[in-house]
Amino acid sequence: MDRIAITGGSRLEGELPISGAKNAALPLMCASLLTPDTLTLGNLPHLADIRTLKTLLEGHGVATNVEDEGKDISSGQVITFNTPTITSTTAPYDIVRKMRASILVLGPLLAREGEATVSLPGGCAIGNRPIDLHLKGFEEMGATIELQEGYVRAVAPDGRLKGGIVQFPTVSVGATENILMAATLASGNTTIENAAREPEISDLANCLNAMGAKINGIGTRTLKVNGVDQLHGTEYSVMPDRIEAGSYAVAAAMTGGELELLGADLIKVMTETIGVLKSAGLKFTNTDNGVLVKLGTSKIKGINVTTQPYPGFPTDMQAQVMAMMTLCDGASVINETIFENRFMHVPELSRMGADITVHGSTATVRGVEQLLGAPVMATDLRASMSLILAGLVADRQTFVNRIYHLDRGYERLVEKLSACGANIVREDGKGI
Ligand code: EPZ
Numbered sequence: 001m002d003r004i005a006i007t008g009g010s011r012l013e014g015e016l017p018i019s020g021a022k023n024a025a026l027p028l029m030c031a032s033l034l035t036p037d038t039l040t041l042g043n044l045p046h047l048a049d050i051r052t053l054k055t056l057l058e059g060h061g062v063a064t065n066v067e068d069e070g071k072d073i074s075s076g077q078v079i080t081f082n083t084p085t086i087t088s089t090t091a092p093y094d095i096v097r098k099m100r101a102s103i104l105v106l107g108p109l110l111a112r113e114g115e116a117t118v119s120l121p122g123g124c125a126i127g128n129r130p131i132d133l134h135l136k137g138f139e140e141m142g143a144t145i146e147l148q149e150g151y152v153r154a155v156a157p158d159g160r161l162k163g164g165i166v167q168f169p170t171v172s173v174g175a176t177e178n179i180l181m182a183a184t185l186a187s188g189n190t191t192i193e194n195a196a197r198e199p200e201i202s203d204l205a206n207c208l209n210a211m212g213a214k215i216n217g218i219g220t221r222t223l224k225v226n227g228v229d230q231l232h233g234t235e236y237s238v239m240p241d242r243i244e245a246g247s248y249a250v251a252a253a254m255t256g257g258e259l260e261l262l263g264a265d266l267i268k269v270m271t272e273t274i275g276v277l278k279s280a281g282l283k284f285t286n287t288d289n290g291v292l293v294k295l296g297t298s299k300i301k302g303i304n305v306t307t308q309p310y311p312g313f314p315t316d317m318q319a320q321v322m323a324m325m326t327l328c329d330g331a332s333v334i335n336e337t338i339f340e341n342r343f344m345h346v347p348e349l350s351r352m353g354a355d356i357t358v359h360g361s362t363a364t365v366r367g368v369e370q371l372l373g374a375p376v377m378a379t380d381l382r383a384s385m386s387l388i389l390a391g392l393v394a395d396r397q398t399f400v401n402r403i404y405h406l407d408r409g410y411e412r413l414v415e416k417l418s419a420c421g422a423n424i425v426r427e428d429g430k431g432i
Contacts, residue, residue, distance in 0.1 A: 003431035004400045004414065006391035007423040008373060011257035014420045017074035018245045018263035018290070019045040019411040020238035023316075024200035026101040027177045028207055028238060029053050032062055032081030033108035034185060035211055037233030040067070043076035044238055045411040048404070049099055054079070056095045056102055060109065061087030073415055074262060076238065086113050093119035093150060099408075103131055104174060106154060107182035110143060114159030118152050125380040127339040133175035137166040141179070141186055163188030163227050171196045171309040176223075177204055183225035184213035192223040198310040199269045203239045210234040242270040243316045244410060246277070247385050249293040250320045251417070253282045254327065254393050258294035259420060266291050272311045279303050280324065302330035302367060307338050319345045319386035326354035327393065328367040335362045345383035348376040352390050352398065375399040375432070381409040388413070392422055401431040 020043035029050070032039040044050055054064055061083055068078040089109045096102040096119040109116035121131065131152070135145045138154055142162040146153040163186045166179050176196040181204070183190035195201070197219055205218040211234050214226035240263035252259040267274065267286055274284055280303045283296030302325065307315040315338040325332035326349060336342050343363055346356050351374050355366040373396035378384030384406040391398030400406070403426070406413060414426050 001401065001431035002403055002426055002428045004388065004403050004406070005425050005427050006388065006398045006400070008371070008392055008394040008396070008398065010255065010392070010421045010423050012252050012255045012259055012392070012417070012420040012422060013257050015260045015262055016248050016416050016420055018240045018248070018261050018266060020076045021200055021203070021241035022047055022049055022409050023198070023243070024203040025050060025238045026053055027104050027181070027200070027204045028236065029057060029081065030104040030108050031181055031204065031208060031211070032057065033060060033083055033086065033105060033112055034181060035231040035233055036084045038080050038082040039211070039233050040078065040080045040235040042078045042235070042237040044070070044079055045076055045241070046070065047409060047411055048407045049101065049409065052095060052099045053102065056091060056105065057081065059088055059092070059095070060105065061085055073412055073419070089113050089116045091116070091118040096121055100129060101174070103134065104178055104181070106134065106152065107138070107178035110138060110154050110156055111161055111182040111185040114156040116154050120147070120150050120152060125344055126342045131175070133168055133170070133172045134178045137168070137175055137179040138182065140164040140166045141182060141190065161186040163190040163225070165191045165193065168192070168194040173198050173201065176201055180205060180215070180223060180225065181208065183227060184208050184215070184231060185229070186227040188227055190225045190227065192225070193221070195221050195223045196309055197221060199239060199242065207234065207236040210236060239269060240264065240266055242266070242273065243314065245270055246273040246317045247320045247389070247410070249277055249282060250324045251389055251392060252293045253277070253280070253295040253300060254324050254389055256295060257421070258292065260287055260290055260292050262290040272313055273317050276303065276305050276313050276321065280328070299329040300324055300327055300367070302328040302332040304333040306335040309338070315339060315342060316382055318342060319382040320389060322356070322363060322365060323349060323386040323389040325365040326356070326368060326371060326390065328365065330367060332365045333362060334365065337361060344379035345386045348379070348383070348387055349390055351376060352394055354390070370395055372396070373398040375401065378402040378405040381405050385410060392417070403431065
């Protein structure tokens with residue numbers, strides 16, 4: 001296995017390009033199943049999850065073509081997705097188990113073909129993560145759902161879903177995306193109540209409308225969809241990754257440096273994160289090409305933060321902010337309300353000298369003077385980023401192992417950080 005070795009102490013300075021958002025790209029790729037025409041997606045990041053989903057889609061009959069590999073560090077891929085016919089409506093366990101977002105093919109397959117057999121995703125490191133809200137939503141639209149040998153078998157009566165009212169008891173990003181995609185081709189109108197409002201969902205809805213869907217209420221908690229008989233192709237560029245941007249903003253602050261995060265509209269898509277980071281002392285300045293970030297105070301200020309669905313503070317930034325709070329002036333309280341087990345980074349940060357105590361879903365972080373380099377273990381995507389951040393400021397060397405977690409969501413991380421002065425290298429085959 002590979003590992004990343006970091007020698008801490010360098011200030012990060014310069015320009016850092018922000019890639020297309022993984023959590024927008026994945027549902028957008030699944031939307032290609034909804035049309036027999038070609039969907040062209042630009043600004044796609046080079047990530048393991050993108051490759052995994054591309055393989056899954058090809059198994060359903062999607063013909064893909066990489067129009068532009070996006071070799072330059074600041075450019076994403078352009079890939080076309082063309083599905084004249086769906087050749088298989090089964091999403092196999094060996095792929096779905098690797099990436100929970102594979103469940104997002106369920107809605108499009110059900111909508112286009114009237115049936116789908118998708119492996120249950122199974123839990124992952126950060127929690128059980130069931131799909132009951134997805135399945136209840138499809139039943140509201142007339143589908144019959146059966147569980148067979150670890151697979152979900154969904155069938156639309158008479159081959160087509162019916163519009164309905166889907167009321168989510170709790171907010172779910174994936175369930176909102178799955179039902180939204182299915183509703184575009186259902187017969188009649190669908191209302192989705194208590195919909196998730198993450199910017200990535202608006203990105204998906206805007207692309208679907210460009211494909212001929214009729215979606216209203218984008219960005220609000222109530223989405224209204226008038227079903228149509230067919231969608232056509234379009235060209236669409238994936239929005240910038242607000243979580244990647246937030247992660248590197250934290251890196252700038254922790255190292256006492258200054259980074260210009262390059263990407264259009266970044267400020268607009270990361271407002272909820274900026275609010276919290278500003279209260280910790282970070283300073284953001286708009287530039288022509290993105291946003292300039294640095295620590296505006298002598299020390300990071302301790303803050304109390306609770307993760308919430310958008311527009312609240314994102315759970316995907318929790319581990320990164322916790323890494324920053326290990327050096328804060330005073331103490332910080334972090335409350336994780338979205339996932340039941342998203343503190344896997346705490347024991348690893350503690351091995352680097354952090355002072356963190358966890359009670360249930362609340363972590364209290366007391367600032368220390370210096371983190372200490374150590375070999376640490378990544379456990380999930382955002383936890384692995386928190387360990388990279390800690391390594392950037394720790395004394396001596398930090399070795400982050402199991403970085404396959406990192407490869408899922410951070411494109412060209414070593415290149416991007418090296419270009420801004422970090423002493424960081426990837427060591428193939430040396431990990432544990
Ligand atoms: C999306 O996951 C993101 N992934 C996650 O990002 C993100 O953390 C999460 O939304 C919350 O913002 C992608 O977009 C690919 P949810 P998703 O459905 O859709 C429970 C990252 O680091 N729930 O909003 O799976 C669930 O267990 C990843 O990039 C049900 O109970 O999240 C969780 O506790 C990690 N039943 C809560 O809702 C369901 O049917 C929120 O989950 C669905 C979800």
